Amino acid sequence: MSSRSSILTALRARPRVPSPAPLPALDEPFCTYPDPLAKFAEVLATVGGKAISVASHAEAQRVLQSEPAYRDAKLICSLVPGIGAPNLDLLQVADPHELEAVDFAVAPGRLAVAENAAIWVREADVPTRALLFITQHLCLVIDRTMLVSNMHEAYAQLELGKAEFGVFISGPSKTADIEQSLVIGAHGSRSLIVLVVG
Amino acid sequence: MSTRLAVLAPSQAHPTRAALFVANDERMHWHDKALWFVRQKRDKAAASVPEWERLRELASQIKTHTLIHLPEYLEAFEAKARALGAEVHWAKDAAEHNAIVLGILEAASAKRVVKSKSMLTEECHLNPFLEQRGYEVVDTDLGERIVQFRNEAPSHIVLPAIHIRKEEVGDTFHEHLGTEAGASDPQYLTEAARGHLRAKFMEADVGITGVNFAIAETGGFVVCTNEGNADLGTALPKIHIACMGIEKLLPRTRDLAVFLRLLARSATGQPITTYSSHFFGPRPQGKLHIILLDNGRSAISQSPEFKSSLHCIRCGACMNTCPVYRRSGGHSYGTTVPGPIGSILAPARDPQAYQSLPYACSLCGSCTDVCPVKINLHEQLLLMRHEVTRQGFLPRLKQLSMTLAGFVFQRPRLYAFLGAMGRGFARLLPTRWVNNRLNGWGRQRDLPPLPAKSFRALYRNRKPPR
Numbered sequence: 043m044s045s046r047s048s049i050l051t052a053l054r055a056r057p058r059v060p061s062p063a064p065l066p067a068l069d070e071p072f073c074t075y076p077d078p079l080a081k082f083a084e085v086l087a088t089v090g091g092k093a094i095s096v097a098s099h100a101e102a103q104r105v106l107q108s109e110p111a112y113r114d115a116k117l118i119c120s121l122v123p124g125i126g127a128p129n130l131d132l133l134q135v136a137d138p139h140e141l142e143a144v145d146f147a148v149a150p151g152r153l154a155v156a157e158n159a160a161i162w163v164r165e166a167d168v169p170t171r172a173l174l175f176i177t178q179h180l181c182l183v184i185d186r187t188m189l190v191s192n193m194h195e196a197y198a199q200l201e202l203g204k205a206e207f208g209v210f211i212s213g214p215s216k217t218a219d220i221e222q223s224l225v226i227g228a229h230g231s232r233s234l235i236v237l238v239v240g
Numbered sequence: 241m242s243t244r245l246a247v248l249a250p251s252q253a254h255p256t257r258a259a260l261f262v263a264n265d266e267r268m269h270w271h272d273k274a275l276w277f278v279r280q281k282r283d284k285a286a287a288s289v290p291e292w293e294r295l296r297e298l299a300s301q302i303k304t305h306t307l308i309h310l311p312e313y314l315e316a317f318e319a320k321a322r323a324l325g326a327e328v329h330w331a332k333d334a335a336e337h338n339a340i341v342l343g344i345l346e347a348a349s350a351k352r353v354v355k356s357k358s359m360l361t362e363e364c365h366l367n368p369f370l371e372q373r374g375y376e377v378v379d380t381d382l383g384e385r386i387v388q389f390r391n392e393a394p395s396h397i398v399l400p401a402i403h404i405r406k407e408e409v410g411d412t413f414h415e416h417l418g419t420e421a422g423a424s425d426p427q428y429l430t431e432a433a434r435g436h437l438r439a440k441f442m443e444a445d446v447g448i449t450g451v452n453f454a455i456a457e458t459g460g461f462v463v464c465t466n467e468g469n470a471d472l473g474t475a476l477p478k479i480h481i482a483c484m485g486i487e488k489l490l491p492r493t494r495d496l497a498v499f500l501r502l503l504a505r506s507a508t509g510q511p512i513t514t515y516s517s518h519f520f521g522p523r524p525q526g527k528l529h530i531i532l533l534d535n536g537r538s539a540i541s542q543s544p545e546f547k548s549s550l551h552c553i554r555c556g557a558c559m560n561t562c563p564v565y566r567r568s569g570g571h572s573y574g575t576t577v578p579g580p581i582g583s584i585l586a587p588a589r590d591p592q593a594y595q596s597l598p599y600a601c602s603l604c605g606s607c608t609d610v611c612p613v614k615i616n617l618h619e620q621l622l623l624m625r626h627e628v629t630r631q632g633f634l635p636r637l638k639q640l641s642m643t644l645a646g647f648v649f650q651r652p653r654l655y656a657f658l659g660a661m662g663r664g665f666a667r668l669l670p671t672r673w674v675n676n677r678l679n680g681w682g683r684q685r686d687l688p689p690l691p692a693k694s695f696r697a698l699y700r701n702r703k704p705p706r
Contacts, residue, residue: 044330045330045331045332045336045534046330048332049314049330049332049486049532049534049538050311050314050315052534052538052539052542053310053311053314053486053538053541053542054311055538055542056542063301063304063305063308064301064305065301065302065305065491065492066298066301066302068298068494068495068497068498070294072291073289073290073291085511088511089510089511089514138475138476139442139476142438142442157289157501157511158501158511158512159511159512160511160512160516165523169524170475171471171475171523172471172472172475172476174471174475175468175471175472175475175515176472176475176476192497192501193496193497193498193500193501193512194494194497194498196497197493197494197496197497198494200493202455202458202460202493202518202520203320203457203458203459203460203493203520204520205324205325205520205521206520207517207518207519207520207523208517208518208520209471209515209516209517209518210500210512210515210516210518211514211515212510212511212512212513212514212516213514214514215466215467215468215514215515216466216467216514217382217383217430217466217467218399218508219381219382219383219386219399219400219401219430220382220386220401220406220409220426220429220430221274221405221406221409221426222274222277222278222399222402223406223426223427225426225427225430227430227431227434228382228430228434228466228467228468228469229380229434229437229438229441229467229468229469229472230467230468230471230472230514230515231468
């Protein structure tokens with residue numbers, strides 16, 4: 043017997059009573075926030091990131107130029123037209139290893155969650171996903187209308203199941219593995235700026 | 241690797257191993273405080289969610305339902321994952337799991353492997369298995385890299401190096417990474433590890449990850465990290481091997497909302513991990529292998545008493561709160577998963593080797609109170625004591641004392657008589673007679689002074705209520 047069928051047989055060994063455990067619908071009211079943006083910015087600060095509200099892409103660009111991580115960056119990659127002055131075109135990158143030297147990356151987020159400052163980033167928007175994790179500093183751009191209060195609302199909006207990677211990012215990379223001392227910048231980005239447009 | 245295996249050999253009972261840790265009083269108290277700090281962060285995070293208790297209830301309902309229908313959900317997951325382009329393998333035990341990984345590496349002529357945190361591959365002892373066959377396996381989680389350098393096993397499932405002082409990390413990094421001698425600043429040491437591991441990510445042929453949650457309705461799965469190591473480890477090499485226990489399944493995408501809200505808050509007090517990565521099939525021009533491992537899980541799923549231990553999402557909250565774990569350290573359990581949940585999972589598989597673990601517990605119930613999926617941990621620990629005893633694996637001395645105590649407790653008059661004798665004579669005996677070899681409690685402490693009267697006597701002579 044293959045391992046597959048022996049495992050499935052073992053799981054079915056005991057005759058099962060009709061399910062006493064229905065799956066909850068999860069359609070009940072969960073906690074929402076009167077001002078999701080304020081909550082989002084507050085939580086993002088606690089996880090080491092920084093939210094900046096801007097009216098337009100032009101203002102976003104001005105704000106970015108005052109950020110030291112952006113000003114000092116040598117190799118910049120941007121996937122948001124008009125934000126950041128890229129000198130590396132991701133479409134020209136055949137192998138993700140070539141992104142090792144990227145200092146600053148700008149990418150679009152599709153959704154932002156107030157309760158935990160998580161931002162959904164899709165592979166469709168960032169064709170070489172390594173960029174999100176290999177860059178020294180990351181800037182995510184979201185539209186103000188993309189804010190939801192909690193994870194239930196987030197998953198209700200996301201359409202998952204296509205062959206496409208996606209990731210919730212909340213703050214810069216971090217670790218506390220040495221004596222519980224928080225250190226920002228473990229393997230991934232050393233900082234996270236979130237530009238909220240609109 | 242011999243040290244690493246020695247750490248995991250279950251030949252010694254918990255008290256013997258714990259004695260080694262407790263011998264360093266200062267370290268024991270430091271360890272206790274470090275974990276209690278994490279527990280307090282968890283409390284704060286839990287209190288910030290108004291529907292916390294409701295989420296725990298929902299998580300428990302979802303897991304209970306999933307476990308009942310696990311075969312169907314596994315089949316659905318397999319079909320969907322294949323449709324997304326992943327290759328799905330089934331392993332009934334650790335040996336088969338490791339053989340599958342080896343087969344994938346051989347077929348790809350791969351030599352270098354980067355691994356993100358996976359307790360499952362620890363459970364299978366995958367590292368020594370591959371290293372003995374000439375492969376380089378690099379644990380990329382910082383805590384795991386530290387214990388790997390030191391030839392140790394992780395002592396905690398979320399905080400693998402929680403038992404190690406920063407000065408010791410400094411010494412280890414000085415030896416392996418050439419950091420300055422005596423340097424112990426966590427920022428400096430982390431930066432050194434970042435540089436070292438970036439190089440490993442860049443040259444790796446294969447990335448191995450664990451799986452936090454797999455979704456039956458989509459064939460996708462979620463991996464949670466704070467460091468981003470699982471992402472770098474799968475975005476750079478072309479081959480991704482995801483190793484998961486068969487109990488990691490959830491039915492629907494929307495169920496993830498409940499579990500991602502609970503996981504990081506319970507584990508470290510964070511609102512969510514930095515990266516919650518959702519994989520749906522291989523990346524373009526890449527390969528994805530998913531290994532579904534049983535290794536005793538299907539047997540536990542058939543046990544009415546212990547099946548809910550498979551609800552565990554490996555947050556570690558039960559460890560952080562456990563008074564025994566905090567003071568005895570993770571290595572005292574001799575298992576991959578230590579603490580309260582490990583003291584159920586290990587003896588459920590091998591009651592003889594792990595008979596002492598359900599006794600590494602004061603039955604205080606704190607683990608049950610913090611468990612995000614509401615596993616009745618302390619009740620199961622008590623049941624596991626029954627199980628170990630029923631199967632005849634209790635050490636003889638303990639068996640004898642339990643039989644004696646049972647005999648006395650069933651005879652109230654005998655109990656009263658012996659109590660009176662004890663109160664009368666025991667105070668006259670020299671301390672070293674009371675703290676004799678058979679009295680384990682007397683090894684580190686004296687008995688409190690014996691009262692002059694029994695509770696029953698006090699109760700009889702109490703003042704009538706006014």
